[in-house]
Amino acid sequence: MKLVSIISLSLAALTVSVTTSSYATDNQRRIDVDSNVVTQHKARINGERFSYTATTGTQPVWDDKGDAVATLQYTYYERDKVDDRTKRPLLISFNGGPGSASVWMHLAYTGPRVLKIDDEGYPIQPYGVKDNPYSVLDVADIVYVNPVNTGYSRVIENEKGELLSKDAQKSMFFGVNADIKYLAEWLNTFVNRNERWRSPKFLIGESYGTTRVSGLAHELQNRQWMYINGVVLVSPTDIGIKRDGPVKAANRLPYFAATAWYHKALSPELQAKDLDELLPEVENFTINKLIPALAKGGFIGDEEKNAIIKQMALYAGVSEKFVQQNNLDIPNNFFWKELLRERGQTLGRLDSRYLGIDKRDAGESPDYWPELTSWLHSFTPAINHYLREELNYKTDIKYNLFGNVHPWDRSNNKTGENLRLAMAQNPYLNVLVQAGYFDGATNYFDAKYTMWQLDPSSKMRDRLSFKGYRSGHMMYLRHADLESSNNDLRDFMLKALPKEGQAAKY
Numbered sequence: 001m002k003l004v005s006i007i008s009l010s011l012a013a014l015t016v017s018v019t020t021s022s023y024a025t026d027n028q029r030r031i032d033v034d035s036n037v038v039t040q041h042k043a044r045i046n047g048e049r050f051s052y053t054a055t056t057g058t059q060p061v062w063d064d065k066g067d068a069v070a071t072l073q074y075t076y077y078e079r080d081k082v083d084d085r086t087k088r089p090l091l092i093s094f095n096g097g098p099g100s101a102s103v104w105m106h107l108a109y110t111g112p113r114v115l116k117i118d119d120e121g122y123p124i125q126p127y128g129v130k131d132n133p134y135s136v137l138d139v140a141d142i143v144y145v146n147p148v149n150t151g152y153s154r155v156i157e158n159e160k161g162e163l164l165s166k167d168a169q170k171s172m173f174f175g176v177n178a179d180i181k182y183l184a185e186w187l188n189t190f191v192n193r194n195e196r197w198r199s200p201k202f203l204i205g206e207s208y209g210t211t212r213v214s215g216l217a218h219e220l221q222n223r224q225w226m227y228i229n230g231v232v233l234v235s236p237t238d239i240g241i242k243r244d245g246p247v248k249a250a251n252r253l254p255y256f257a258a259t260a261w262y263h264k265a266l267s268p269e270l271q272a273k274d275l276d277e278l279l280p281e282v283e284n285f286t287i288n289k290l291i292p293a294l295a296k297g298g299f300i301g302d303e304e305k306n307a308i309i310k311q312m313a314l315y316a317g318v319s320e321k322f323v324q325q326n327n328l329d330i331p332n333n334f335f336w337k338e339l340l341r342e343r344g345q346t347l348g349r350l351d352s353r354y355l356g357i358d359k360r361d362a363g364e365s366p367d368y369w370p371e372l373t374s375w376l377h378s379f380t381p382a383i384n385h386y387l388r389e390e391l392n393y394k395t396d397i398k399y400n401l402f403g404n405v406h407p408w409d410r411s412n413n414k415t416g417e418n419l420r421l422a423m424a425q426n427p428y429l430n431v432l433v434q435a436g437y438f439d440g441a442t443n444y445f446d447a448k449y450t451m452w453q454l455d456p457s458s459k460m461r462d463r464l465s466f467k468g469y470r471s472g473h474m475m476y477l478r479h480a481d482l483e484s485s486n487n488d489l490r491d492f493m494l495k496a497l498p499k500e501g502q503a504a505k506y
Contacts, residue, residue, distance in 0.1 A: 029396050029397065030154075030156070030157075030397070031058060031071060031073070031152050031153075031154050031156075031395055031397045032058055032071070032395075033058060033060050033068055033071045033156055034057075034058060034059060034060055034068075034071070035057050035058050036055050036056065036057030036058075037055070037056045037057060037391060037392050037393045038053060038054070038055050039053070039054045039055075039056075039390070039391055039392055040052075040053055040054075040080075041053070041054060041112065043112045043131060043132075043135070043137065044131070044133060045112065045132070045133055045134070045135050045137055045138045046133070046134070046135075046138045046490070048138055050079055050080065050081070050138070051079075051080040051081070052077055052078060052079050052080055052112065052137060053077070053078045053080055054075060054076070054077050054391055055075070055076040055077075055078075056073075056074070056075045056076075056387060056391045056392075056393040057073070057074060057076075057393075058071040058072065058073050058074075058152070058153075059071065059072055059074065059186065059189060059190060059193070060072075060156075060189075061148070061182055061185070061186055062185075063172070067158065068156060069155065069156065069158075069164055069172070070148050070153070070154065070155045070156055070173070071153060071154060071156055072145060072146055072147065072148065072153045072186055073146045073151045073152035073153045074143055074144060074145050074146065074190070075102075075106065075143070075144045075387075075391065076141070076142070076143040076144075076194070077111070077112060077137055077141060077142045077143075078141045079137060079138070079141060085141075085195075085196070085199060086198040086199055087199075087200070087497075088139075088140065088141060088199055088200075089139065089140040089141070089199065089200045089201065089202055089229070089493050089497070090140065090141050090142075090143065090191075090196050090199045090200070090201050090202070091110065091136065091140045091141070091142045091143070091202045091204060091493070092143055092145065092187065092201065092202065092203050092204070092213075093105050093106065093110065093142060093143065093144045093145065093204050093205075094145055094147070094183075094203075094204070094205045094206075094209040094212050094213060095150075095205070095206050095207065095208075095209050096205065096206055096207035096208030096209035096210070096211070096212065096237075097150070097207070097208050097402065097403075097405065098147075098174075098179065098208050098405050098408050099149065099150060099402050099403050099404065099405040099406065099408075100150060100207070100208070100209075100401070100402055100403075101146050101150040101151040101383075101399070101400060101401050101402075101403070102144040102145055102146050102150070102151060103151070103379055103383045103399075103401060104206060104375075104379065104474055105144070105204070105206055105234070105476075106144040106383075107129060107379060107382055107383055107386065108379075108474060108476055108477055108482075109234075109474070109476040109482070109485065109486070110135055110136050110137075110142055110204070110486065110489065111132060111135055111137075111142065111144070112131070112132055112135045112137050113129040113130065113131060113132055113386060113390070114129060114130060114131075114132040114135075114482070115128075115129060115130075115378050115379065115382050115477075116128045116129060116130050116378075116382070117378055117477065119478070119479040119480075120353070120477075120478055120479075121351075121374075121471070121474075121477030121478050121479075122374055123374055123375075123377035123378040127377075127378060127381035127382055127385070128381075128382060128385060129382050129385070129386050129390070132482075134482055134483045134486040134487070135486065136486055136489055136490045136493070138490075139490055139493060139494060140202070140493055141196075141199075143190065145183070145186075145187075147173070147179065147183065147212075147405075148169075148173045148174075148182075148403075148405070149173075149400060149403030149404055149405050150400050150401075150402075150403040150405075151399055151400060151403075152395060152397050152399060152400075153403075154397065155169055155173075170407070170409065173405070174405045174406070174407070174408050174409065175408060175409025175410070175411070176211060176215065176408075176409060176410055176411070176412065176413045176415065177215070177409075177412060178409065179212060179215075180212065180215035180216055180219050180415075181219065181223075183212070183216060184216055184219040184220050184223055184224050185224070187216075187220065187224070187226070188220075188224045188226065191226065197226075200229040200493075200496075200497055201226065201227075201228050201229060202228065202229055202230040202231070202232065202493055202496070203216055203217060203228055203230070203231045203232065204231075204232040204234065204489075205231075205232070205233065205234065206234040206235055206473075206474070207234070207235050207236075207237060207441075207442060207473065208237055209234070210233040210234065210235070210236035210237055210239055211237050211239050211240070211413065211415050212415075213231055213232075213233070214231065214233070214239045214240075214415040214416060214418065214419040215414075215415040215418055215419075217231050217418070217419050217422040217423075217429065218415075218418035218419065218421055218422040219418075221422050221425060221426060222422075222425075227426050227428065227429075227504075228422070228426065228428075228429055229428050229429065229430070229493075229496050229497065229498075230429065230430045230431070230432065230492060230493060230496040231419065231429065231430075231431050231432075232431075232432045232433075232434065232489060232492065233431065233432070233433045233434070233447070234434045234435075234475075235434070235435055235436065235439055235441075235442045235447070235473045235474070235475070236433060236435070236442060236446075236447050236450055237442055238416070238446070238450060239413075239415045239416035239419065239450060240413035240414050240415050240416040240417060241416040241417075241450050241453050241454065243446055243449060243450070245294075245295075246290075246291050246292075246294035246295045247291060247449070249294055249328070249329040249330075250286050250290040250291045250294055251286065251443065251445045251446050251449055252330065252332065252335075252443060252445075253282060253285075253286050253290060253312060253315055253316060253445075254279055254282045254283050254286055254443070254444070254445040255352075255437070255438075255439070255440060255443035255444060255445060256315065256316040256317070256318075256330070256335055256339075257270075257278060257279065257282040257315040257316060257317075258275060258278075258279060258437040258438055258444075259317075259335075259339065259347065259352040259438055259440070260315070260316055260317030260318075260339060261273075261275055261278055261317075262352070262353055262438060262470075263317075263339065263340060263347075265317035265339055265340070266314070266315075266317050267314060270314065270315070275437065275470065279437070279468075282315050283445065283448075285311060285315070286445070289308065289311070290308060290312070290328075293305070293308045293328065294328055294329065305328070308328060309323045309324050309328065312328065312330075316330065316335070316339075317339055318330070318335070318338055318339060322334075322338060332349070332440050333364060333365035333366070334364055334365070335347070335440075336348075336349060336352070336365065336366050336440065337358075337363055337364060337365050337366055340355070341361055344357065344361055345357060346358055346366035346367070346370070347366070347440070348369055348370050348371030348372075348440070348472070349366075349369050349371065349372075349440050349441050350369065350371050350372065350439060350440070350441045350472055350473035350474070351371040351436065351438055351439060351471065351472025351473055351474070351477075352371075352438045352439075352440050352472060353371075353438050353471065353472060354370040354371035354374060354472075355370060356368060356369070356370035371472065371473075375474070375477075376401070379401060380401060383399060383401070384399055387399070416450065416453075416454060419431070419454065420454055420455055420460075423455070423460050423463060424460070426504065427504045427505060427506055428496070428498055428504050429463070430463045430464075430465075430492070430495075430496040431451075431454070431463060431464050431465070432465050432466075432467065432488070432489070432492045433447050433448070433450075433451050433464075433465070433466045433467070434466075434467050434468075434469070434475065434485060434488065434489075435447040435448075435466070435467075435468055435469070435475070436468070436469045436470075436471040436472040436473060436474075436475035436481070437468055437469065437470055437471070438470070438471060438472040439472045439473040439475075440472075441473055442473065444468050447466070448466055451464055451466055465492070467484075467485070467488045469481040469484065469485060
């Protein structure tokens, strides 16, 4: 099936000027290896009205012999009538998982069209999309990339009709370093085809995507000789920077406090404080009191232990007995079940603003994740509708929001150290960390800690920044944070661009 199409989309209605598309006629369910559909659109973003072009397509992944072994589906947005694209940033966007498609940030954060959801991010019917007046498309072109087995991206058959073996697929695609290597090669081809070598380039990744873009910054510079201006880590993982022992246990407390505050589960004195006042207080306690206390283990003195228990209980909104029974180390799943147990409700993992109901109020962890079921409500119909109806990309291949990429090889994860090295090698390279206060999977204080540890020398401290939001893992689902997070991203990219004549040197 070869897809070639040009359509025109106004804000009010879809107008088809030329369209040709066909489904597979050989009874084979497969994606085209190399194809694209081009559509024309208009938008009003950041108060400015302009037209843009969307290209949805596939581009091959080649092996060392030059044979196509997979194809990646992408969507590429370019603002029209740009006089000098060498000065216009290219934002390269990945989600995580591993095994997650690029749908999340594409249809809810930076793209020109976003989900129809309420102001707090909950699904509403009829499902669909609407204009995103906060998208960063006004200042940067954007490409959303789906790694192998996500979205429409797939491993493909060779001339003999054979796929790579499972072992070969794993070694080439499904691991920390394999993922980075083949995606860097793919991006080289994409930049070549779209003539973007001279443009400033930014990488943005969410969740496991932060591992991916941290490694890509180094791989692109050192294997593709493609230098990056900025890396954005949204709800980051540990990127290979360890947070074990007392640090791992203690770093949960600020997230616990934020969540308890949101659900009005704190004492009247703490509840009366604004989150911006409360969290620095909890963070200070965590760094200066809780980590040292946990480091003492079973040899902590009774007086100190009791004082820590009392303060932890106050900040986390749980009983002192609950803290004591967990030896000052409260597992996340216990907290998600315990905080609102008396109300008969459980908390979401990726966004603890979301509430669930279990079969039994007793137990140690929730039956399901209410935030994920809510998101799948919204995203699944929206992305299928959007790609097919608005971008005119039609195929019988199923769009994988979550694809099979396991077992994933997590060994030799040096992505954080490689990001530090990439920054050291490249004086232009800046890093922004974005995180939601109510994210229990990749909590915001872990994100801060990772940023603090990224450059122990502190010599690049002025190129590292953090922004927090009153929402969860996908902080942009809350309308107020959709606006603020895009504004923060826009400001970051513009400030990261070197001044006229500024050389890349120390």
